[in-house]
Amino acid sequence: MQIKVNGVERSFDGDPDLPLLWYLRDVLGLTGTKFGCGMALCGSCTVHQDGKAVRSCVTKVSATAGKEITTIEGISGNGLHVVQQKWIEYNVPQCGYCQPGQIMQAISLLKEKPKPSDEDIEAGMSGNICRCGTYQRIRAAIKAAAGESA
Amino acid sequence: MSHNILNVSRRGFLQGLVSTGALVLSVRLVPEALWAADTYAGSHADRATLHPSVFVGIDTDGTVYLVAARSEMGTSSRTTVPLILADELDADWKRVKIEQAIGDPRYGDQDTDGSHSVRDGFVTMREAGATARLMLTQAAAQKWGVPVSECESDLHVIVHRPSKRRAGYGELASAAAKLPVPKKEDLQFKPKSAWRYIGKGAKSYDLANLCTGKAGYGMDAHLDGMVYASIEHPPVLGGTVKSYDEKAPLQVRGVKQTIPIKPFTPPHHFQPLGGVAVIADNTWAAFQGRKKLNVSWVNGANAGYNSDPYKKELQETARKPGKVARNIGDVDAVFAKGGKIVEAEYYVPHLAHAPMEPPAALADYRDGKVTVWTCTQSPQAVQETVGEVLGIPKENVTCHVTLLGGGFGRKSKPDYAAEAAVLSKATGRPVKVVWSREDDIKFGYYHAVAAMYMKAALDEKGMPAAWLQRSVFPPIGSTFALNTTYGDGGDLGQGWTDLPFDLPNHRVENGPAENHVRIGWFRSVANIYHGFAAQSFANELAHASGRDSVEYLLQLIGPPRIVDVKASAPDYDNYGGSTTEYPLDTARMRRVVELAAEKAGWGKRTLGKGSGLGIAAHRSFLTYVATVVEVEVDDKGEVKIPSVHTAVDAGVVVNPEATRSQFEGAAVFGTSIVRSGAITAKDGVIEQSNFDDYPVARMNDAPYKTTVHIVDSDAPPAGVGEPGVPPFAPAVCNAIFAATGKRIRELPLSKNSTTA
Numbered sequence: 001m002q003i004k005v006n007g008v009e010r011s012f013d014g015d016p017d018l019p020l021l022w023y024l025r026d027v028l029g030l031t032g033t034k035f036g037c038g039m040a041l042c043g044s045c046t047v048h049q050d051g052k053a054v055r056s057c058v059t060k061v062s063a064t065a066g067k068e069i070t071t072i073e074g075i076s077g078n079g080l081h082v083v084q085q086k087w088i089e090y091n092v093p094q095c096g097y098c099q100p101g102q103i104m105q106a107i108s109l110l111k112e113k114p115k116p117s118d119e120d121i122e123a124g125m126s127g128n129i130c131r132c133g134t135y136q137r138i139r140a141a142i143k144a145a146a147g148e149s150a
Numbered sequence: 151m152s153h154n155i156l157n158v159s160r161r162g163f164l165q166g167l168v169s170t171g172a173l174v175l176s177v178r179l180v181p182e183a184l185w186a187a188d189t190y191a192g193s194h195a196d197r198a199t200l201h202p203s204v205f206v207g208i209d210t211d212g213t214v215y216l217v218a219a220r221s222e223m224g225t226s227s228r229t230t231v232p233l234i235l236a237d238e239l240d241a242d243w244k245r246v247k248i249e250q251a252i253g254d255p256r257y258g259d260q261d262t263d264g265s266h267s268v269r270d271g272f273v274t275m276r277e278a279g280a281t282a283r284l285m286l287t288q289a290a291a292q293k294w295g296v297p298v299s300e301c302e303s304d305l306h307v308i309v310h311r312p313s314k315r316r317a318g319y320g321e322l323a324s325a326a327a328k329l330p331v332p333k334k335e336d337l338q339f340k341p342k343s344a345w346r347y348i349g350k351g352a353k354s355y356d357l358a359n360l361c362t363g364k365a366g367y368g369m370d371a372h373l374d375g376m377v378y379a380s381i382e383h384p385p386v387l388g389g390t391v392k393s394y395d396e397k398a399p400l401q402v403r404g405v406k407q408t409i410p411i412k413p414f415t416p417p418h419h420f421q422p423l424g425g426v427a428v429i430a431d432n433t434w435a436a437f438q439g440r441k442k443l444n445v446s447w448v449n450g451a452n453a454g455y456n457s458d459p460y461k462k463e464l465q466e467t468a469r470k471p472g473k474v475a476r477n478i479g480d481v482d483a484v485f486a487k488g489g490k491i492v493e494a495e496y497y498v499p500h501l502a503h504a505p506m507e508p509p510a511a512l513a514d515y516r517d518g519k520v521t522v523w524t525c526t527q528s529p530q531a532v533q534e535t536v537g538e539v540l541g542i543p544k545e546n547v548t549c550h551v552t553l554l555g556g557g558f559g560r561k562s563k564p565d566y567a568a569e570a571a572v573l574s575k576a577t578g579r580p581v582k583v584v585w586s587r588e589d590d591i592k593f594g595y596y597h598a599v600a601a602m603y604m605k606a607a608l609d610e611k612g613m614p615a616a617w618l619q620r621s622v623f624p625p626i627g628s629t630f631a632l633n634t635t636y637g638d639g640g641d642l643g644q645g646w647t648d649l650p651f652d653l654p655n656h657r658v659e660n661g662p663a664e665n666h667v668r669i670g671w672f673r674s675v676a677n678i679y680h681g682f683a684a685q686s687f688a689n690e691l692a693h694a695s696g697r698d699s700v701e702y703l704l705q706l707i708g709p710p711r712i713v714d715v716k717a718s719a720p721d722y723d724n725y726g727g728s729t730t731e732y733p734l735d736t737a738r739m740r741r742v743v744e745l746a747a748e749k750a751g752w753g754k755r756t757l758g759k760g761s762g763l764g765i766a767a768h769r770s771f772l773t774y775v776a777t778v779v780e781v782e783v784d785d786k787g788e789v790k791i792p793s794v795h796t797a798v799d800a801g802v803v804v805n806p807e808a809t810r811s812q813f814e815g816a817a818v819f820g821t822s823i824v825r826s827g828a829i830t831a832k833d834g835v836i837e838q839s840n841f842d843d844y845p846v847a848r849m850n851d852a853p854y855k856t857t858v859h860i861v862d863s864d865a866p867p868a869g870v871g872e873p874g875v876p877p878f879a880p881a882v883c884n885a886i887f888a889a890t891g892k893r894i895r896e897l898p899l900s901k902n903s904t905t906a
Contacts, residue, residue, distance in 0.1 A: 014403075015403045015404065015435070018432070018434055019434060021434075022432050022433050022434040025370075025433070026378065026432040026433055026434070027432065029372065030363075031363070031366075031369075031370035031372075032362070032363020032364065033363070034367075034369070034506070034507070034555070035369060035433070035508070035584070036506050036507075036508075036587065037587040037840055037841050038437075038586060038587060038588075038840075039587075039840055039841075039842070041840060041841040041842055042506065042587075042841055044506055071363065072362065072363035073362070073363050073364075076362065080358075080361070080362070084361045084362060087361045088353075088357055088358060088361055091353050091354070091357070091807055091811065092361075093224075093354065093357065093360040093361065094224030094225070094226075094811055094812075094815055095222075095223050095224030095505070095506065095507070095553070095554060095555050095556045095557075096224070096356070096359075096360030096361075096365055096553070096555070097367060097505075097506040097507045097555025097556060098506045098555075099360055099361060100363045103361065121849070122849055122850045123850075125849045126848045126849045126850040127848075128848075128849075129506065129841060129846060129848060130506070130818075131504060131505055131506045131556050131558070131819070131846060132224045132506075132556060132815045132818075132819075133814060133815035133816070133817065133818025133819055133821075133847065133852065134811070134814070134815065134818075135818060135847075135848075135849040135852045136814060136852070136853075136854070136855055136856060137811075137814070138849070139849070
């Protein structure tokens with residue numbers, strides 16, 4: 001089967017049950033996408049499938065045939081995405097491990113809700129756990145990014 | 151530096167560097183004996199032209215290499231500690247490259263725990279920086295033929311004041327390297343007014359990499375030819391493998407082999423737990439293979455561990471006299487007189503660290519030597535543990551420290567690195583061990599479960615004439631020595647013997663408890679349950695006396711004074727800090743209480759029905775913290791936390807922004823402890839396994855806004871990573887009491903009804 005990852009066509013003939021997460025990490029070496037729970041409970045593995053956030057730990061590679069997958073490595077094109085810029089400006093990360101997933105989720109949220117309210121942000125982001133507890137900076141960075149992309 | 155130290159090219163790169171030969175360096179601050187000639191260290195800092203200390207090297211192009219010897223797990227220590235050196239060196243931060251140290255005793259204590267990286271580094275880093283600056287100044291003076299006293303630094307250059315001549319650090323490095331290292335007494339330190347970075351801080355050195363997926367964690371370590379391992383551990387501590395299916399896992403595509411791992415020899419320390427490893431060519435296949443192992447276990451004595459009866463046992467023990475850890479006056483005599491007596495019992499369950507990155511390690515064993523890449527808080531513990539488990543000298547273990555996806559104390563214990571080393575030796579290939587979330591939750595080094603009993607006799611003004619406090623918990627010492635059932639001076643010095651209250655009759659006790667799981671350090675450690683009991687009880691007494699919580703707390707703390715804890719608690723250790731440098735100063739405790747109360751609008755706000763403010767104050771890791779939490783409790787008992795104000799006196803704060811982040815994070819970490827965190831055992835098996843049954847705070851559970859107020863202080867730097875945690879739970883529970891009249895004496899909240 002064919003799968004497009006960060007704009008590159010790939011052919012896959014591995015175990016059809018292999019989750020996308022492990023294909024990205026162990027096969028393609030795209031380690032920016034993180035393993036946190038394996039059950040879609042924490043959001044660390046969030047990537048985009050056709051521009052929309054999905055949990056790669058419960059998405060089989062075989063289910064992504066013909067779809068376009070974007071990871072944190074492929075989100076910015078040249079330079080940094082505005083969400084990444086705001087993440088840096090607001091000094092969001094502590095350990096940083098969950099942040100690729102947070103950023104991918106936030107970008108997807110802003111696509112759906114360009115001017116998210118606090119409730120929208122809570123609803124959109126509460127599936128992503130940050131054990132360091134950077135939530136208030138995440139909220140501030142998302143609001144700032146919404147302001148800029150307007 | 152690129153943190154992609156983890157692929158094979160880097161490995162080759164390092165070997166290449168070592169073989170091309172480092173410059174011969176005559177200038178070193180540490181004893182020659184500690185410079186193992188064959189270490190793998192070979193850092194840029196080591197090889198730089200001017201290398202006056204193990205922590206700094208300056209090259210002729212002016213690049214300053216600073217070594218981060220402590221681990222980065224989100225507290226910013228990898229940035230903040232080198233920043234101190236850069237300040238004293240008067241270096242341009244933009245021209246600094248940070249290199250992560252391997253485990254090596256030359257760097258001294260590398261344990262990143264106990265909130266002491268800045269505290270330990272503050273003097274060492276400034277000495278290293280001042281040494282290098284003085285050598286550069288001397289080199290410039292020599293070059294110009296002028297007295298050293300006429301020269302001074304000015305951001306990466308040395309200036310000759312009278313002639314205004316200038317020479318860059320890079321230009322001076324070679325000449326400076328030929329000079330003898332100055333004596334410590336000849337060093338001149340910058341006055342506070344000249345600090346460039348200390349007190350102003352800097353963003354994380356790795357910030358951009360953290361936001362682009364380029365940052366390298368233990369989970370991301372890679373060597374060509376490596377295989378992946380996942381391990382089925384004995385479900386009960388001390389259990390062993392009776393039998394398992396060697397063949398069935400091989401039916402899983404990608405699975406290569408199964409390998410039994412030797413069980414530990416008690417005490418477990420940091421040894422592997424034992425069990426059976428599945429080796430595969432990707433992580434997921436290894437996980438799948440495990441499901442087919444069908445292991446039959448011999449569970450052993452800990453199979454009798456059940457949390458409910460154990461809790462009752464702890465509570466029973468807490469009601470009986472224990473070992474006295476601190477005594478002032480005679481509480482029994484006062485209690486015997488009768489009068490108004492208040493008693494209360496508190497309980498805090500086991501907790502799991504649950505860092506977002508589960509434990510992971512890559513090891514490559516070749517010819518009696520091992521190289522390990524791992525997310526560890528203690529690379530020297532990796533060397534020691536791997537050395538012991540494999541029976542090789544620890545010098546034959548090289549430990550590269552990756553970034554850590556959270557640590558919280560879990561990654562101080564390198565059992566997973568030892569597993570990788572054992573499996574690499576067994577397979578003859580590099581092996582990456584990956585723990586699943588289930589492994590992380592079920593096989594942790596848990597925060598001790600604890601029961602506390604408190605008793606006070608109140609005088610006619612409502613103040614305690616006598617105060618008795620007793621805690622019972624399976625101690626961390628049980629991880630290192632069998633039959634350890636009492637806490638030591640360190641455990642009890644965490645918010646228990648050092649209770650800074652002005653009490654005429656005061657007794658602190660500790661009762662015995664056996665461990666049946668591995669017990670370990672967990673962010674802020676014993677301060678969690680001790681602080682919960684002490685600060686909840688203080689609030690109960692305020693209420694019993696009909697007094698305002700803040701006013702009462704201040705009176706309990708008493709007048710500004712230095713408390714000599716050791717005089718009445720001989721085993722008190724003050725977090726290893728001297729009591730001259732870091733005395734227990736109630737003036738500082740009072741100040742944070744007053745500041746937090748003022749900023750939160752204590753006594754000045756009108757709160758709606760179901761809303762309340764709660765306060766708690768706690769000194770830990772030599773830092774004074776007071777937290778005021780606002781809660782809103784709805785009709786269903788759902789608790790929201792609209793605001794938190796935390797006042798912090800941590801002495802000199804090097805990196806205020808990182809410090810604020812730590813206290814914001816501590817409020818969220820504290821929220822997890824309050825709301826839902828509980829690890830329990832049934833027949834010795836941990837009942838929780840992932841974020842569904844061991845929930846941690848999400849954005850919708852977390853405080854909406856935490857504001858951190860840092861006290862300007864000239865006191866020596868203290869900790870910031872942990873001290874925000876202990877006052878948080880009691881502040882929330884005190885707020886819930888203010889809002890609803892419900893007193894929470896057992897954590898988490900989910901074990902209580904909070905409906906008004």
